[in-house]
Amino acid sequence: MTFKGGIHPAGDGKALSEKSPIQTAPLFDKYQVIVGQNVGKPPKVLVKVGDEVKKNQLIAEADGFVSANLHAPTSGKVSAIAEVPGPMGAAVMAIEITADKLDQAVEPMTALDWQNSDPAALKARVAEAGIVGMGGAAFPSAVKLSPPPEKKIDTLVINAAECEPYLTADHRLMVEEPEKVVIGTAILGKILNVKEMWIGVEVNKPDAIAALEKYAGAYGVKIASLKVQYPQGSEKQLILAITKRVVPAGGLPMDAGCVVQNVGSAYAVTDAVVNGLPLVERVTSITGEVVKNPGNWRLRIGTPVIKAIELAGGVTRQPGKLILGGPMMGFAQRTSLVPVCKNTSGILLLPPELSVEYTSGSCIRCGRCVQGCPMNLVPCLLGCAIESEKFDLAKENHVMDCLECGSCAYVCPAKRPLVQHMRRAKAEIRRKK
Amino acid sequence: MSDTNENESQIILPDDEKLMLSVSPHISTCETTRRIMCKVLLALFPAVFASVLLFGMRAFWVILFTTVCCVGAEALWCFFAKKPVLNTIGDCSAVVTGVLLAMNLSAEIPYYICLIGAFLAIWLAKQVFGGLGHNPFNPALVARVGLLIAFPAAMTTWGPVTGFSVDGPVKGQCVVQGVMYDTPPAALTAPDAVSCATPLGIVKTTPKILGQGFEAEGNFAAIDDQGKYWDFFLGKKSGCLGETSVLALLIGGLMLIGFKLINWRVPVCYIGTVAIITGAVNYFHPGVTPTPLFHILTGGLMIGAIFMATDMVTSPITNSGCVIFAIGCGVVASVIRIWGNYPEGVSFSIIFMNALVPLIDRLCSQRPFGYVAKRG
Numbered sequence: 001m002t003f004k005g006g007i008h009p010a011g012d013g014k015a016l017s018e019k020s021p022i023q024t025a026p027l028f029d030k031y032q033v034i035v036g037q038n039v040g041k042p043p044k045v046l047v048k049v050g051d052e053v054k055k056n057q058l059i060a061e062a063d064g065f066v067s068a069n070l071h072a073p074t075s076g077k078v079s080a081i082a083e084v085p086g087p088m089g090a091a092v093m094a095i096e097i098t099a100d101k102l103d104q105a106v107e108p109m110t111a112l113d114w115q116n117s118d119p120a121a122l123k124a125r126v127a128e129a130g131i132v133g134m135g136g137a138a139f140p141s142a143v144k145l146s147p148p149p150e151k152k153i154d155t156l157v158i159n160a161a162e163c164e165p166y167l168t169a170d171h172r173l174m175v176e177e178p179e180k181v182v183i184g185t186a187i188l189g190k191i192l193n194v195k196e197m198w199i200g201v202e203v204n205k206p207d208a209i210a211a212l213e214k215y216a217g218a219y220g221v222k223i224a225s226l227k228v229q230y231p232q233g234s235e236k237q238l239i240l241a242i243t244k245r246v247v248p249a250g251g252l253p254m255d256a257g258c259v260v261q262n263v264g265s266a267y268a269v270t271d272a273v274v275n276g277l278p279l280v281e282r283v284t285s286i287t288g289e290v291v292k293n294p295g296n297w298r299l300r301i302g303t304p305v306i307k308a309i310e311l312a313g314g315v316t317r318q319p320g321k322l323i324l325g326g327p328m329m330g331f332a333q334r335t336s337l338v339p340v341c342k343n344t345s346g347i348l349l350l351p352p353e354l355s356v357e358y359t360s361g362s363c364i365r366c367g368r369c370v371q372g373c374p375m376n377l378v379p380c381l382l383g384c385a386i387e388s389e390k391f392d393l394a395k396e397n398h399v400m401d402c403l404e405c406g407s408c409a410y411v412c413p414a415k416r417p418l419v420q421h422m423r424r425a426k427a428e429i430r431r432k433k
Numbered sequence: 434m435s436d437t438n439e440n441e442s443q444i445i446l447p448d449d450e451k452l453m454l455s456v457s458p459h460i461s462t463c464e465t466t467r468r469i470m471c472k473v474l475l476a477l478f479p480a481v482f483a484s485v486l487l488f489g490m491r492a493f494w495v496i497l498f499t500t501v502c503c504v505g506a507e508a509l510w511c512f513f514a515k516k517p518v519l520n521t522i523g524d525c526s527a528v529v530t531g532v533l534l535a536m537n538l539s540a541e542i543p544y545y546i547c548l549i550g551a552f553l554a555i556w557l558a559k560q561v562f563g564g565l566g567h568n569p570f571n572p573a574l575v576a577r578v579g580l581l582i583a584f585p586a587a588m589t590t591w592g593p594v595t596g597f598s599v600d601g602p603v604k605g606q607c608v609v610q611g612v613m614y615d616t617p618p619a620a621l622t623a624p625d626a627v628s629c630a631t632p633l634g635i636v637k638t639t640p641k642i643l644g645q646g647f648e649a650e651g652n653f654a655a656i657d658d659q660g661k662y663w664d665f666f667l668g669k670k671s672g673c674l675g676e677t678s679v680l681a682l683l684i685g686g687l688m689l690i691g692f693k694l695i696n697w698r699v700p701v702c703y704i705g706t707v708a709i710i711t712g713a714v715n716y717f718h719p720g721v722t723p724t725p726l727f728h729i730l731t732g733g734l735m736i737g738a739i740f741m742a743t744d745m746v747t748s749p750i751t752n753s754g755c756v757i758f759a760i761g762c763g764v765v766a767s768v769i770r771i772w773g774n775y776p777e778g779v780s781f782s783i784i785f786m787n788a789l790v791p792l793i794d795r796l797c798s799q800r801p802f803g804y805v806a807k808r809g
């Protein structure tokens with residue numbers, strides 16, 4: 001099962017951490033929970049400096065439809081509500097909690113018997129727990145579970161492709177907690193009342209597929225073995241690979257009758273519904289060639305990245321880049337003081353030899369980017385058009401459909417900054433609107 | 434966040450000052466423009482080797498001199514245009530152009546023509562358009578055609594296939610005034626006195642010399658002899674350095690396909706089209722043109738289809754575009770070969786189709802993901 005286009009990055013770096021079991025991080029002194037870490041409107045802060053909070057306590061409340069609740073990762077005192085370096089580069093508002101190391105939690109929410117619950121109650125619970133897309137997008141999950149009535153949803157796809165090189169957090173989660181992943185899938189399926197529930201996994205994770213298969217049948221969930229091909233985990237490509245349906249241009253998965261949720265989010269749904277726990281921790285890969293002990297850790301949201309790197313034994317030498325997320329679509333950081341967010345799937349430290357500054361050459365029209373584009377665009381021509389600031393031409397040639405997956409830039413022998421060009425054109429076109 | 438721990442001293446943490454910021458993706462293939470060009474050179478090696486084997490050391494000097502001139506011309510342009518010299522010649526594209534241009538010259542070519550050709554290729558055909566990637570036409574072919582117009586005699590004077598020997602011609606097929614010799618007559622063995630026509634040249638002139646008209650069946654008996662096909666295949670025929678040994682060119686072509694540097698559709702459709710058109714004409718009027726196999730094995734079709742038409746910069750991007758482009762090349766080349774004034778039409782066909790590439794690219798633009806076919 002696969003899609004047309006895409007690339008096969010050489011040396012995917014997964015071997016560094018794929019065999020390393022999930023470890024639970026110890027308590028740290030301070031946590032900085034970024035307020036606006038979901039797509040949409042940042043939630044409204046409910047605490048003020050000096051307040052005592054307990055673990056799992058609601059500290060910021062969803063403000064509007066596309067927003068997500070935030071909960072305290074541990075018990076302690078709110079020591080600051082101030083700007084911290086954010087994962088996207090700009091400074092962002094965060095609630096700093098100084099831990100009292102007691103880690104006292106508030107009473108969990110009532111556990112729901114999901115098989116006999118009202119779908120609306122289950123959906124409310126997903127919203128209450130502050131669950132967002134944990135693969136990177138951080139889109140509030142409950143919103144995706146509320147399609148407009150005219151959109152008929154018959155298929156749920158759980159995105160467990162983990163096609164980004166290096167990252168293994170989802171892989172380990174499926175190997176170690178397959179039942180909770182499958183139950184989460186079934187709960188989401190029940191909320192949406194779908195006919196088919198799929199978990200799409202790339203075949204380079206045979207142990208994860210085998211683990212999921214053990215439970216999948218009992219809950220009516222099907223496992224799709226996907227070809228190893230980047231970006232297999234991109235929504236549109238995933239839907240095409242599994243259901244053979246094409247999401248129309250500019251459309252959303254629901255336009256093809258599908259809802260896609262991340263596997264980490266499905267796991268969090270189980271915790272929220274069955275155990276009454278909000279989303280305050282996630283599994284993150286701390287990896288890269290320069291990390292001393294690469295592995296997968298269960299980190300609380302708000303953990304400073306520098307502490308996480310310390311957990312992995314630090315580095316063996318100075319890294320060239322620190323990336324939150326994977327190497328294809330992750331964000332390079334200028335400081336290790338950024339905190340872990342709900343969508344931090346990986347903390348990747350690339351060695352200096354992989355962090356080279358390229359001089360971009362002329363396009364030689366080799367066409368590799370055209371072969372690699374999963375959206376069937378012609379990145380080389382788009383790149384040239386944008387370079388000469390012909391944004392209208394770029395728009396005519398569908399630059400707005402670009403996923404920014406980076407396949408074109410990866411394969412470009414002239415090392416042209418194609419993704420940068422696409423982003424620029426998209427920004428310019430949006431500005432003109 | 435400055436809590437210090439006792440054990441921290443052993444743990445090395447990244448220094449934020451030395452972190453690099455960049456846009457994703459953060460990894461990239463090891464393939465570079467220079468590596469692509471070096472692979473093309475590697476694929477050209479069998480043909481270069483064959484040309485030296487067939488035409489002697491003079492071939493080697495022509496190739497070396499032309500290549501050095503091309504690199505020099507590029508460096509000179511960059512110096513005048515205030516472009517980074519080392520960066521530009523470092524991509525090795527001028528070396529490829531130089532070797533390809535030399536492959537389009539005869540071993541007998543005077544060196545000053547090589548020099549002029551190099552400047553035509555690099556300055557006129559490539560750098561005035563903005564350098565590598567911006568040239569609409571294949572630089573080596575522009576230079577070849579330019580030289581053909583400027584020096585028609587020198588460009589169509591071919592020495593015999595001498596073999597790798599310093600003692601002068603040992604074996605070759607030579608035509609003097611329409612008479613075919615397998616070995617040049619003794620009186621003509623002084624190298625300067627020998628001038629051989631290419632098989633295609635013979636085809637062009639034979640009917641006129643014989644004066645039998647175009648319907649005569651035996652027009653090409655002297656040259657289109659199936660017993661000679663094997664020689665043609667190996668390269669024992671007059672011609673430009675690179676166009677003689679079909680075997681060496683095929684090896685190079687397979688290397689290019691193996692390296693994933695060319696679209697196999699281009700050579701296959703190009704050669705296929707020539708075979709079909711010449712085959713049809715030959716079937717109905719054997720006096721007009723020789724057999725398709727003759728056409729494939731002689732002239733510049735092989736080097737054109739494998740190394741010239743497949744040039745990334747000047748060929749279409751999509752597969753369907755490549756097919757249209759190659760068929761167009763085949764039609765133009767066949768028409769010139771059969772009915773045109775020139776014996777050979779490969780270079781003209783490729784340059785002609787190069788000009789249409791932007792249109793072909795537009796015509797064959799692929800439908801992006803998620804769009805339905807336009808109606809009407």
